[in-house]
Structure formats: structure tokens, C-alpha cells
Amino acid sequence: IEPVDSFLEELATKSHDV
DSSP, X not given: OOTHXXXXXXXXXXXXXX
16 A cells, blocks of 8 residues: 555545635
């Protein structure tokens, strides 16, 4: 499990939030 998953998930959440 790499931290990339968390980064992508956070990025997707921000993009969706906007």
C-alpha cells in the first residue's frame, strides 16, 4: 500500500468538492 493512493483520493475529493 503506497501513499499515492491517499494522494489520489485526496486530489479527487478536492476536485469533486470544487
